[in-house]
Amino acid sequence: MLLNQFLLLAAVLFCLGVYGVITRKNGVMVLMSIEMILNAVNINLVAFGAFNGTPIGSVFALFVIAVAAAEVGIGLAIVLLIYRNKKSIDFSEVDLLKG
Amino acid sequence: MISLLAQISNGDDLYVAQNIFWWFFAIVTVIAAVKVVTTDNIVHAALHLVIVLAGVAVQFVFLGSEFAAATQVLVYIGAIVVLLLFGIMLTRGSLGDDGLVDTERRGLGALVALLLFGLMAFSLVDGFEDVLLPEDSRNLVEVTTPIDTDIDDDEFIRQTRGSDTAAIGDAIFESYIVPFEAVSVLLLAALIGAVVIARKE
Numbered sequence: 001m002l003l004n005q006f007l008l009l010a011a012v013l014f015c016l017g018v019y020g021v022i023t024r025k026n027g028v029m030v031l032m033s034i035e036m037i038l039n040a041v042n043i044n045l046v047a048f049g050a051f052n053g054t055p056i057g058s059v060f061a062l063f064v065i066a067v068a069a070a071e072v073g074i075g076l077a078i079v080l081l082i083y084r085n086k087k088s089i090d091f092s093e094v095d096l097l098k099g
Numbered sequence: 100m101i102s103l104l105a106q107i108s109n110g111d112d113l114y115v116a117q118n119i120f121w122w123f124f125a126i127v128t129v130i131a132a133v134k135v136v137t138t139d140n141i142v143h144a145a146l147h148l149v150i151v152l153a154g155v156a157v158q159f160v161f162l163g164s165e166f167a168a169a170t171q172v173l174v175y176i177g178a179i180v181v182l183l184l185f186g187i188m189l190t191r192g193s194l195g196d197d198g199l200v201d202t203e204r205r206g207l208g209a210l211v212a213l214l215l216f217g218l219m220a221f222s223l224v225d226g227f228e229d230v231l232l233p234e235d236s237r238n239l240v241e242v243t244t245p246i247d248t249d250i251d252d253d254e255f256i257r258q259t260r261g262s263d264t265a266a267i268g269d270a271i272f273e274s275y276i277v278p279f280e281a282v283s284v285l286l287l288a289a290l291i292g293a294v295v296i297a298r299k300e
């Protein structure tokens with residue numbers, strides 16, 4: 001199989017995730033798009049690990065999965081806090097720091 | 100698709116079935132990913148995200164990394180999607196269409212995503228045009244060979260290793276033990292931090 005098959009699939013997922021982060025204003029949906037971006041990166045890591053014949057790519061993918069789990073936990077806690085304070089999770093209304 | 104046609108014309112039937120399945124799962128994954136970023140229903144977006152994550156696990160299997168695939172299913176589909184569904188239920192009253200999930204920046208988002216994809220596709224095709232993945236050497240191990248008692252332990256482990264799981268375990272607990280411990284501390288900190296941030300008062 002071609003290495004490029006996996007890399008291009010990962011590029012498609014990454015760009016769809018970027019599109020989601022830019023267009024979504026619901027906080028939970030932004031987090032979902034970020035998960036898709038991290039998954040695209042994981043495909044790249046495992047693909048290059050298989051290409052080089054080492055398990056290191058999978059090891060880094062496992063670290064990314066662990067960090068993503070921590071990230072989504074903190075992210076949802078922040079979203080819940082915003083919801084409790086503003087009764088909305090519309091990220092375009094969270095502009096307290098806007099000059 | 101070009102690689103698939105090329106392999107059929109070369110008479111390489113070993114990889115045709117693999118490629119057909121690869122394209123099937125890749126197309127399903129991309130369609131589900133498009134639905135995740137375009138649907139107006141948040142619960143549907145979360146359920147399509149499950150398909151995307153399962154598709155990524157299938158890619159890990161294609162790449163010969165079963166342990167990463169199993170971890171993907173357990174952690175992402177088992178835990179993170181459930182967490183996201185809890186977040187959806189705690190921040191919304193009903194489960195119908197929301198209608199207010201997108202900003203008015205669809206054109207800008209599409210432009211940025213297309214430019215980014217064009218750049219990445221160009222550099223990938225330019226850099227790795229016909230690079231093939233190495234053939235999976237694990238399939239060549241003869242499982243029924245009698246155990247040779249003269250070889251040393253490392254050689255024995257290398258010969259009888261059936262998957263990459265043992266190699267991943269070796270790598271994590273030898274070379275990457277410090278990052279591994281750091282990740283466990285990070286998870287503990289994230290656990291405490293989430294409780295502190297989200298609790299009342």
